[in-house]
Amino acid sequence: MTMLLETAVRVIGDPRLVAGLDQGRLDHQRHLWIHGTQPDRTRDDYIQLAEAVGLRGRGGAAFPVALKLADLPTRGVEAVVVNGSESEPVSRKDRLLLTLAPHLVLDGATGLARALGAPHVLIAVHDGAAAMSIREALMERNDGLAIEVTDTPGRFVAGEARAVLSALEGGPAVPPGRRVLPTRKGYHRRPTFLSNVETFAQLAVLARLGAKRFSSTGLISEPGTQLLTIDGSVQRPGVVETPTGVPLEAVLRFAGAEAGPVLLGGYHGRWLPHGGGVVLKRPEVPAGIILALGTDTCPLGEVHRVSQWLASQSAGQCGPCVFGLASLVDDFDRLVKGDPSGWHDAQRHLGLVPRRGACAHPDGSARFLASALEVFGDDVRLHLANGGCGRHVQGVLPVPGGSW
Template sequence: MITMHATSVIGEARVLAGLDQGRLDRQRHTWTHGDAPQLTRADYTKLSEAVGLRGRGGAAFPVALKLADLPAKRIEAVVVNGSESEPVSRKDRLLLTLAPHLVLDGATGLARALGAPHLLIAVHDATAAMSLREALMERNDGLAIEVRDTPARFVAGEARAVLSALEGGPAVPPGRRVLPTRKGYHRRPTFLSNVETFAQLAVLARLGAKGFSSTGLISEPGTQLLTIGGAVQRPGVIETPTGVPLDTVLQFAGAEPGPVLLGGYHGRWLARTDGLTLQRPEVSAGIILALGTDTCPLGEVHRVTQWLSSQSAGQCGPCVFGLASLVDDFDRLVKGDPSGWHDAHRHLGLIPGRGACAHPDGSARFLASALEVFAADVQRHFAGGCGRPVHGVLEVPGE
């Protein structure tokens, strides 16, 4: 289990600056970061392009391109997606809880620059929502800002699902795939990104392109937040320069040897980590899970498969029937039935590109990489089992 407030830094603390002393109220926030500069839309676009800033959610879309896709006028809203529905991620909730003013600086600054009449913050965590509301009472931004509660479901964190929930509809992604910059909140142009993106924008506004680029990769400088958990001695949220070697992070966290899951439950398994650097979109949602060697890998994957199937939006066959079939496939595979392996490969070949949202594709990526990385364990199960119990190293909500 990952501790919510466990933070650490490799290199320079920027987004996590000051959090070693706990939550930053308005005064401590200003002491730590200084006053927020007032920038124009052109300023934000130029800065984001200069440092190659990408969104810090799963899609890693370039912020400058997102800004450029918005019309010149009549932008309806800026939306902060705080519905961190990936169950093993903690970085966005941690920022909302401990550094709400940094997130608000980025969001309010951009809303003013775009002339957006609405600033909406979608949050499913009660503690984070309370922290945000307390922070708003300490500020006078002169904007219409709302903190909205959203469901704590996996698909509810997808951008279009968030917009649907904000409009009073179901928190599920609609079948149409239209960018929020074209048709977002109330079908009008909207800038939507996740919590860390706005915190990084606030840091970028203060440091400028040159200061922001003093650490990290040349192609995408700065820092990144990573949630690390599983079989590690020091789980939590780590701020690192972009491009840091994965092995450095694993050693820093005291990870046990063994396979590593990169990107969470829509990510992929790695048998080896040497030589791999952490950069987007490879690192995806910023999640690193060490499995260790004491638990049954296939049993762990089966547990997550059951949960992924339960999170279906119920809108398409690949999600409703495909994921349910994979639960049965992996159940038989764990029990040593070769038909489960064959059927899993067959079903995984039918899912990608056919779903109404990204959930089937992401789940298929997670499971396909598991079959590849744990091929030797599959053979052990066919021969009578791997001899290891399932310890529940991978966190599954509700267990």
């Protein structure tokens, strides 16, 4: 089987997670040749290693891995869950690992499962090529564990941890209203370790290198490397592996980005007026997404398009999401057309949405929109004064199913 992935892969510094991917997908033999065999590590080994290097989860929450492991009971861990439901429209890093380096992800998941005594490894994937690659990889291995790959929907909220657990249990891929940690009540309401794809790849590298060698690059406080997805008004979009702590400005130059505002963290992230003065580390760059907007498109029009998509991704189970996001779409529509009431209503609704939803979707969407109003203040004034800023919406911000 030939795996095709259109995402370009680049490196600043020495490659770890993407080592060998310049030659395409790594089968098991090539994976072992590049990375070596996976050593057996105990539960305490993983906790000590993760704590020594300050390893954080590589999803949006960036929770310390050592704390998550320490919260699990010494016995009775039901499953290790790999969350490959990368539903953020811009992000490509997790599906790249699943498609081109599946054995690195499997090493991290199965090694941890054995250390925790967990009988199940469950992998949730919504991308077809990634699911096919991981299933082929399983045929090349014999891990002695029950490993299942489950196809999940591509909706935005379907990637939330509790939505993934619901889907794995045969339910709807939406987060339930109760906020219970998977380490306490996860798969089938039993203790579960759940994290995203890159986290498991990092654990596989950490188990091989040990804390000292792992810490030979990156920040002292959080050493190692990170995967970043770069898109938008750039000459060289794709996924890049960099040391932690690399300046945002350097990454933008590396990608050939145009000058202008930058979105960090995707559609639950925040806007910056430019890339200067920012160091890329967790949790400042959630989900590892960098999107350069450039200066040729209408910023408020771009944000309005994304707000419509965010509202369409609601799970439909709480007022702040169903009604709050719909109201904000209307507010931004009126603001783009120059109606002052749109700006005033947006300010009011943005104060009502956060911390009241059943999941993080309303909070993240509000954060994205609030930072846009702050960073694009000059554009807001132009729209209110003239009914527009003189620039057309070019669709720099990708929206699934859009016409751009």
